[in-house]
Amino acid sequence: MSALWSDVVTAVLVLLAALMCLAAGLGLLRFPDVLTRLHSATKPQILGLMAVTLDIAVTNFSVGTLTLVLAIVLFQALTAPMAAHLVARAAYVTDHLRPDLLVLDELRDARG
Amino acid sequence: MKERLGGAVNQLPLFLGLVLLWAALWGRFSWLNLVTGAVFAAIVSVVFYLPAVQLSGRVNLWRSAWLFGKLLWDIGRASVNVAWLAVGPGYTPTNAIIAVHLRTRSDLILTWTAVATSIVPGSIVVDIERVDSTLFLHVINMHDTSETDRFRASVLATERRIVMAFGSHEDVERVSRVQNEEERLGITPGEPPEYTNGAPS
Numbered sequence: 001m002s003a004l005w006s007d008v009v010t011a012v013l014v015l016l017a018a019l020m021c022l023a024a025g026l027g028l029l030r031f032p033d034v035l036t037r038l039h040s041a042t043k044p045q046i047l048g049l050m051a052v053t054l055d056i057a058v059t060n061f062s063v064g065t066l067t068l069v070l071a072i073v074l075f076q077a078l079t080a081p082m083a084a085h086l087v088a089r090a091a092y093v094t095d096h097l098r099p100d101l102l103v104l105d106e107l108r109d110a111r112g
Numbered sequence: 113m114k115e116r117l118g119g120a121v122n123q124l125p126l127f128l129g130l131v132l133l134w135a136a137l138w139g140r141f142s143w144l145n146l147v148t149g150a151v152f153a154a155i156v157s158v159v160f161y162l163p164a165v166q167l168s169g170r171v172n173l174w175r176s177a178w179l180f181g182k183l184l185w186d187i188g189r190a191s192v193n194v195a196w197l198a199v200g201p202g203y204t205p206t207n208a209i210i211a212v213h214l215r216t217r218s219d220l221i222l223t224w225t226a227v228a229t230s231i232v233p234g235s236i237v238v239d240i241e242r243v244d245s246t247l248f249l250h251v252i253n254m255h256d257t258s259e260t261d262r263f264r265a266s267v268l269a270t271e272r273r274i275v276m277a278f279g280s281h282e283d284v285e286r287v288s289r290v291q292n293e294e295e296r297l298g299i300t301p302g303e304p305p306e307y308t309n310g311a312p313s
Contacts, residue, residue, distance in 0.1 A: 020195060027198030035236065036205050039252045040198050043233030047191035064139025071136050081230030085237045088250060092209075092238050104260055106211035107239055107248040 006059045013055035020048030033098045034091040042084040049076055122167055127153050165220060168280035175277040182273065186232045194233040197253060208254035209238060212267045214245040215290045216275060216283050222247075225271045235263075 027040025053069040091097060092107065099105065127150075134149030135141045197203050214225060222245050229249060230237045239248040247267065254260055272291075275283045 020191060023195030023198045027194070030198060030203070032205055035238075035250045036207060036252060038236055038250075039194055039234060042236075043231075044191045044195050044198075046231065046233070047187055050187075062139075063141075067136035067139055071133065077231050078227065081227050081237065084230060085226075088236045088238045101205050101207050102209060103206050103254055103256065104208040104210060107209045110211060110241070110246075110248070 009058055010055050013051040013058075017045075017048035017051040017055075020044040020051070024048075033101060034096050035088055036101070038084050038088055038091075042080050046077060046080060049073065122169075123157070123164060125167060126165065127157065130156060166218070168218070168220070168278060168283070170280060171278045172276060175273065179273045179277045183228060183231070183270075190233040194252065205252070206255055207250060207252050208260050209248060209250050210254075210260050210263060212247045212249060212264050214247065214271050215268070215287045216245055216271060216279065217286070218280065218283055221271065221274055221279050221283060224274050225267070228270050228274060229267050235267075 021044075024040050024044045027044075028037055031037045031040055050073055053072055057066050057069045130153035131146060131149035134152055135145045138145050214222060216222060216225075219242070222240070222242070226237050226240060226247055229235055229247065234252045236250045237247055238250050240246070241248070249263075249267070251260070251263055254263065272287055275287050279287070
């Protein structure tokens, strides 16, 4: 029974993670410009990564895996926004954006 | 000498964090791990010296738990939304770059708010104006001003949760005061002041 239970947990969580990665890949192809693509390239896998690591922590539970999983998620959560920010800023400053997709651009207003 | 001692006490939580991280990576909290962790933490803080972070010296555990719970919920919900935008049919992208004028003046809270907003799918920090604590966020799937106003309010709510969880007493007081003032004057929360005085230049 407990083997079945852990199989069900694994199936659900890993499938969720795979779906998130699929969505990220599709978004990369379908979204039109750098800034929009960044949303799909950097973000949905945070949930996917959480799901995979949660599965590992639940099915092979020990203090060691739990602390390692927490460290992995923490650092991924701290570094992914930085990477996205650097690319977004570089794209904005070098004019790699499509103003026609923006309903509002207050950064342009602020820079004058 | 007294100043340096005060600085060391202020940095103690960060030092303990490094030791805990070392033990967490090994997966065991044995004495040997803690001692080697302390040695490495000391080496790292001397060799990779950075200017001291101004910690607030105040933590509210319940508010922190609420902050992280809400953050996890937001990540889950927004991930599904963005994934659906990528997969679902008939998506025409309309985005916005929104300036959010935060209420805090603390660098640490500004950074936390930027990271917490950015980790939730659908918003990316493009630029930060440190002088008046303004975040410039690229937000996906925004159509009109009612949606951008709602987004601005949600960023300010995140800031408020962070300040309530581990901001300084001055920040807690400041956040409530500014919020009351905005409600009294009927200003849309978080708009940069120059836009509220008249037409954007």
